Amino acid sequence: MSRPDNSIDHVHLVDHPLVQHKLTLMRKKDASTNNFRTLLNEVSMLMAYEVTRDMPMQDVEIETPLETMTAKMIDGKKLVFVSILRAGTGILDGMLSVVPGARVGHIGLYRDPKTLQAVEYYFKMPKDTQERDVVVVDPMLATGNSAVAAITRVKALKPKSIKFVCLLTCPEGIATLRKMHPDVEIYTAAIDRQLNDHGYILPGLGDAGDRIFGTQ
Numbered sequence: 381m382s383r384p385d386n387s388i389d390h391v392h393l394v395d396h397p398l399v400q401h402k403l404t405l406m407r408k409k410d411a412s413t414n415n416f417r418t419l420l421n422e423v424s425m426l427m428a429y430e431v432t433r434d435m436p437m438q439d440v441e442i443e444t445p446l447e448t449m450t451a452k453m454i455d456g457k458k459l460v461f462v463s464i465l466r467a468g469t470g471i472l473d474g475m476l477s478v479v480p481g482a483r484v485g486h487i488g489l490y491r492d493p494k495t496l497q498a499v500e501y502y503f504k505m506p507k508d509t510q511e512r513d514v515v516v517v518d519p520m521l522a523t524g525n526s527a528v529a530a531i532t533r534v535k536a537l538k539p540k541s542i543k544f545v546c547l548l549t550c551p552e553g554i555a556t557l558r559k560m561h562p563d564v565e566i567y568t569a570a571i572d573r574q575l576n577d578h579g580y581i582l583p584g585l586g587d588a589g590d591r592i593f594g595t596q
């Protein structure tokens with residue numbers, strides 16, 4: 381049976397019931413920090429499953445207990461997860477637990493509270509990016525400014541491909557990212573109604589970083 385295609389205009393909505401159920405639990409304001417972090421970890425593993433669906437595989441010869449066979453393997457080292465600090469860490473952990481060989485990059489960006497523009501304070505990427513596929517992760521694609529800034533920086537290193545994974549987004553965030561980086565596929569568990577005047581997603585789940593780290 382073929383899978384329903386939930387990709388519209390380079391946006392892949394991961395609407396698997398397990399993802400949706402866990403996302404609903406995360407949205408609840410009384411979810412504890414520990415519970416929120418655990419759920420984000422689990423959702424991220426499931427999102428990793430979708431985002432790596434077209435990863436190249438190679439044939440390798442192995443010995444089963446009964447005979448020799450040619451089997452498929454991925455080369456996790458060809459993949460780089462780039463976490464937008466600090467909230468990206470929450471997704472990164474889950475993704476690394478299913479692709480442990482992946483390399484990791486970090487981009488430190490904070491949002492200027494007045495202009496809502498992204499300001500960079502840290503950038504570290506693995507070597508030889510030209511040979512790798514990059515997945516940039518951040519739980520919230522809200523104004524889109526951080527995602528655009530991060531992807532612009534990564535693109536300058538000329539990776540083979542770039543995808544963006546978030547937990548939640550909204551029409552404004554998608555529009556900004558699509559306008560600036562139309563070639564980048566977006567993976568999200570939900571597209572919420574709108575942004576508020578402070579750049580928060582509604583109905584959303586609040587400040588993802590505060591909820592992951594308990595810093596509110």
Ligand code: URA
Nearest residue numbers: 522580581586587588
């Ligand atoms: N960042 C968050 O953490 N939450 C939002 O709703 C928007 C941006």
